[in-house]
Structures are given as structure tokens and as C-alpha cells.
Amino acid sequence: MTVRTRFAPSPTGLLHIGGVRTALFSWAYARKHAGTFVLRIEDTDLERSTPESVKAILDGMHWVELDYDEGPFYQMQRMDRYKEVIQQMLAAGTAYYCYCSKEELEAMRAEQEARGEKPRYDRRWRPQAGKTLPAIPADVKPVVRFLNPIEGVVAWDDQVKGRIEISNNELDDLIIARPDGTPTYNFCVVVDDWDMKITHVIRGDDHVNNTPRQINIFKALGATLPQFGHLPMIHNDQGQKLSKRRDAVSVVDYDQAGFLPEALLNYLARLGWGHGDDEFFTMAQFVEWFDLKDVSPSPSRFDREKLLWLNAQHIKVADAARLAARVAQFLAEKGVDTAGGPALTGVCALLKDRSQTLVEMADQAEYFYRPLTPSAEVVEKHLTADDLTRLAAFAAGAAALATWDQPTLGQFIKDFVKEQGVKMPLVGMPVRAKVLGTTHTPSVDAVLALLGREEVLKRLAA
Template identity: 50%
Template sequence: MSVVTRFAPSPTGYLHVGGARTALYSWLYAKRRGGRFVLRIEDTDRERSTDDAVQVILDAMNWLGLDHDGEIAYQTQRFDRYAEVIEQLLAEGKAYRCYASAEDVEAMRESARARGEKPKYDGTWRPMPGKTLPEPPAGVEPVIRFATPLSGTTVIPDLVKGDITISNTELDDLVIARADGTPTYNFCVVVDDMDMGITHVIRGDDHVNNTPRQINILKALIGDEADLPAYAHVPMILGPDGKRLSKRHGAVGVMTFRDMGILPGALLNYLVRLGWAHGDQEIFTRDEMIAHFDIANVQGGASTFDPEKLTWVNQEHIKAAEPADLVDELAFHLARHDIQDLSAARLAEIAAVQQARCKTMAEMAEASLFLFSAPAEYDAKAVKKHIKTATPALLADVHGALSDLAEWQGAAITEAVRGVAEANEVGMGKVAQPIRIALTGGPVSPSIDDTLVLLGRDATLARLQTAVDVFDQ
């Protein structure tokens, strides 16, 4: 059997981390088995679904690198197909028209509660042998209800939770089309999964209650003996306080993590480990995730989102990356500081120097701003600590030694600075820290040779001369 999974978000807001993890699990399961991963936009809720929200989801999927197979499916483009299937179910007596109002249904449920029974629609309009239906009220457009089996059980073959058995007597006759003819969520999902040949449905465990209803509709369409999809209901993600992850925990859209400087691969690595493990391994490349992931190894309990752990994972990915692989994200963050149009080679050069020092790409960009503009002022604490009476003369000597270099490269720069320190009988720190302050405005930068190589000869010499003039006053 060829595996086909799907990710089917509703475009009513951003793609959050729970949805991203579901998409990742579905993508990995298909990739490992040489199958197909389908992206379906469930946009039938026209009041809440927007084109902007669709684009936010697509942007997030693209940034994460979760590529889909084939064209994107949009439910709003399939209304004719849904209407066709509804007519089929009506013709086969597996669905029926119901004229009960919302008030009527609520009264039925209240009556059931009063009798100590499960509150649900009582089947007033359901055709039954020997039953006479009420006369349809004038001017009322009916909803279409699915005729749920009145006896027996529905078994959910769940790869995470194990088989879940539900008594059909617990289930309502589900509305599958509203009075205005628009199909409902649970019905559309079934038709889509059937038509798209979905073999594995991986989604959050908040869908468990929907699944038996969907299975019954699917059986009505394909027969009781046909193969059902395998289901995997993934437990929710909790905040550090043990409550459902929400905005107060920082549960923001996926693209906000990009703004924070998280690498897409690091976010995927962190999300895959929220509920799944491969031995004690913590850091995974994309290929390693594909090679090892199995939905059957996802734990049944909820996972806790830990921002500090995500930052650690991100730092490990930054340190391990090829500098060229950091170029796009570094360019993105520098552009937020109005620094643009740098070559890929220049960006890779910066990343190679900074990657061992930074936890996030936002931090890397900020730590590299000194390369693009001379300091407007010098850090007062650093000046007080490191700039002494003799410092201007030392910096002037450094300026002279560097001006004489035939090649602007690390080893030569180091030797020139060391020569100034030895000639003045001071330690390297007495020279290096004033150089940093002169070039960056503060006492923190990469190593002196890396700092000067990145900054370049002309900018270095100009900033040193400015510092000599300022500190000599």
C-alpha cells in the first residue's frame, strides 16, 4: 500500500506550533515510506477563513520546508463534489432531510438530559420502516443529516492510542449539509480523504470525538469491508504550567519564531521531539528525522513546550550548520535593520565568524551591525575600564602597524597587534580591548583578527584614527 498523508489546516488564523507538529509528523511519515504528503486547505467557514490566513499558512509551510505533493486542495473548490455525494447518500437512504429547528433540537437534548440520557437529536425526521414522518413545515429549508447506525460499535484504529471503541448509540445523526446547502466540516473531510486516497490521518487528539462520525460516513460510502485509513491522534502540547498551550505561553504563529531568530530546521527538530524519541538523541538533521521517525513511537501523553530548550536546540543547529546554510536567515534579520543587498559570499563569511557565538539568528544579525556603520558613541563603562592615558598612543601604533600590512588576513593582523603590545610592554588585552571599543563601540566582538578581517582595511583604519582623535582629547 502506498502511504498518503495529509495536512488540512483551517485558514482562520496563523499556523501555530501544534499544527506545525502535526504537519511535520504527517510529512515525515510519508517521506520515510516513499509516499505522498497532501496539503488541503479546509476553508468552508467563509466567515472566518481569509485569503490572508491562507497565505500565512503557506508561508509557514514554505519556510519550514514541508513541501507537499501535487496541487493544494481547497474545499471551497469542491462544493459540486460534496453536493454529488450528498445526493448519493440521500438516494441510498443513508441520509435524510430534517426540518427540525435549532430550538427543536435543543428541546430534544434538554428532554434527554431530564431522562438521564445522552443529549442528542432524537431522530424525528429519520425515515424508518413503518414510521410516518411529520409534514414538512412550509417555507423551511431542511438540513441534511447522516443516518448513523443505530446499533453496534465503531472502532478507531489508532496508531498512538491503540484501538478506541465507541458505541454507535452515543452518536447523533450528524448534520452533513446546512439549510443553505453548504456542507459541514465532518462530511467534507470524509469525502476529501476518500477522493484523495488518504491512508493515514495524523492529527491532534481534539479530533477523537469527530473520528467515529467520520468513519461511519466513510463506511456508508465505501462499504463496511473496505480498508479504512489508519488514524493517529497526537496528544496536545502544554505550556510550562501544565495548561493547554496558549498565547500567554508565547504560543504564537510559526513565523514569529523566525522573527525571534529560530532556524526552520531547529524548530522542526524541537517539535519532532515533543512526543517522539529515538534513543537519547536530541539533535536531528532533516534527513535523520526522515530516517528514524515512526508515528507508532509517538507517546500517548501530552508534551510540554519549553522555550529555553528550543533556544538550546537552535544554538546547536547554528553551531553545526554550514555557513552557506545560514545565509538566508542572516539576510532576513539584517534586512530588518535596513541592511540589504549583501552577497551570499559576504553573508557566509559573517556567519562563519559569528555562528559559534550566537543562540539565535536575530542575535547574530545584531552582533554584526558594527560591520555596517561606525560607532556613533562609545560604551561609557567600557571606556572607563579600558581606555587609559596611554591608549591613544597604543591605538596610533596599531594604526601604523596595520597600515604597513601587505595582505589583510588574520595571521598577519594578529602578528601586527602582538608586535605593538610587545613593543609597549603590555599584554594583548591592553591592546585588544581598546581596538574593539574603537571599531565596534563596545568591548564585545569576535576575535580581533576575525573582527578586523570582516570589517576590512579601510573601515578599520578610519575607525582607529577616529578613536585616537576622540580618546586623545
């Protein structure tokens, strides 16, 4: 059997990180088993689906680099196929027309609630041997309902949650086509998974209640059942389900906050899955290690501090030129022109070990391209009259250096400290404050070397 998995988001908003984790696990399972990963856009919710959301999903998948082998497929382009299958089911007797009006359904629900019963369709239009159906009303367009089994149970061995059994008498004869003929979600999903030969449906456990209905439709169609694996929800630090209104949940948010996509995937992989004590790993390692049996059925809690730590680890090993390309965008948003300063790749290489995000790296990189104004506290502490006198002598010595590189500057600073008879902070801190406007920088010799002789001497003289 060739493993085929799918990610099937609805384009009703931005790509959610819970969706990214689902896509990641589906992608990894396919890659682990040399299978196929399919992207499907479930866009039948015409009121809420938008082209902007479709673009956001595709852009988000591109940013996290979860490459799909087939697709994207769009459900709205498959309407003829759904209608064809519905006609086949009507002919086979596994579906039927229901002519209940909206008012009848509301009255049915009210009566059941008054009796303390669970509201459900009473199957009055369900065909049965010896049953006389009501007269077909002339003014009602029918829906098509699935003839769900009444007896027995629906059972499956969930790849994450274990054995699950649902009694058929708990399930309704769900609507599979609306009065205007458009098919409904649970039906479209089954036909799609059947046609696309999906072998493993890996999705959030908010779909568990849909699964028994879908299994019964699979069986009615004579289709091979896929295996199901339902992933636990992701909760915020208050233990609540992640909310688009309350939490940063879109991958766009994390891109704009300066996270690397591999760091986000690394973190999401650890939400509900683990490989011993390994925290920091590549996607190649994740694919090698991944197995659905290692996914916990319990909800996971999102920890931003852990994500920041992982992001810092990935920044440290990332290519400096790649980091510079994104940092340049953040600097441009701050109105910083990098054209007249040191190569941004070199700056990022220097800052890699001290940045948790690329936004933080851009903030630190700013002083390489324009001096910052030191705070009153920094001026009072590090730019006293004695400090300024010492800085003038420092500038004169620096101007006379034969070469301008980090080793030469490092030795010059050591010699200058010794000559002045002071400790290193009494030279390093004032130099940082005067040249950069802040005392929080990498080593002074490295920063001065990158800035260049002309710019350093200009700032010292300002």
C-alpha cells in the first residue's frame, strides 16, 4: 500500500498553527513512508470562504516549507462529481429525499426537547418496507439525507486515541445535499478521500464526532476505509483552546514576529509528540523519528518561552545570508537604510548568538547603520567628563592604527586599557555608549571592526 495523506483546510481565515501542526504530522507521515502528501482546499462554505484566505493558506504552507505532492484541489471544482455520487446513492437506496420544511423541523425539535429527548430528525421520510411515506408537498425543495444504519456500532482503531465505538442509534440521518443541490461537508470529505485514495486521515480531534458518520458513508459507497488518527488540541498557557481572537495563532503572526519556519515546526512537532528528551532537531530528523503511536492523546499547552528558546537555537545555526535577507525587511520597515553601512550578512553573523528573534536582531543591527541616542542614564553613568577625555585619547590612538580589523583592534583596546590604568568596562562601556548609543552589544573590537574606521572616528568625534 502506498501511503497517501492529506491536509484539508477551510479557507475561512489565516492558516492557524493548529492547522500547521496537522499539516506537519500528515506531511511527516507521508515522507516517512515514501508516500504522497495532498493539499485540498475545502471551500464549500461559500459565505465564509474567501480568495484572500486561500492565498493565506498557500502562502503559509510555502513559508513553513511543507511541500505537497498533489494539489491544491478545490471542492468547488468537484461539484459535478459529488452530485454524480449522490444520484448513485439515491438509486442504490443508501440516500433518500426529505421534504421536511424548516417549520416542521423546528416543531420536531421543540416537541423532543419538551419530552426531554435529544433533538434529532425523526426519519419521517426515511423509506422502509411496509411504511407509507407522507404526500410530497409541492412547495418544498427536498434535501438528500444519508440512510444511516440504525442498529449496531461504528468502531475504529484510532491511530492516536485507540479503540473508539459509537452506537448507530446516536447518529442522525445527516443531510448530504441541501435544497439547492449543493453537497455538505461530511459527504464531500468522504468522496474526496475516496477519489484521492487517502490511506491515512490525520486531523484534529474536533473531528472525532464526524468520523462515525463518514465511516458509514464510506461503507455505503463500498469504499476502502482509511485509517484515522485524531490529534489532541493545543491549549494556551491558561489551559484554554487556542483562540484567533485571544492568541497569536496565525503563521503570519510568527513570520512578522521574527520566527524561523523551521523553529515553529520544531516546536509544533513537540506539542503532543516526542522522541526521548530531544528538543532541538531538524525536519529531516523529525521525519526519521515520527510515528503516530508516539503522539499523545492529551491536549498540549503552548509555551511561548520554549518557542523563543528553540527559535534562538535555530538562528544560531542558520545561514547568515538567509537571516540578512529577512532582517533587511525588518530594518526597512523601521526606515533604516543599510546601503551605506557594513554588509548586513556580517552583522547578522555577529548577532546570531544573541538574538531570540529576527525582529530582535534587526533592533540590534540598527546601530550599525545609524547611531542611537543614548539614554540619560547611560550618559550619566558612562559619558562623564573623565570618560569623554579618555574617549578623545582612544580616538587618537585608533586613528593611528596601521590596519583596521578585529585582531588589531582587540590588541589596541587591551593596550589602551593598560596604558590608562583602568579596568576594561571603563573603556568598553563609554566606547559603546558614544559610538553605538547603547551598552548592550557584542565585543567592542568586533563591532568597531564591522563599522569601519571612518564611521567609528566620525561617531567618536560627534
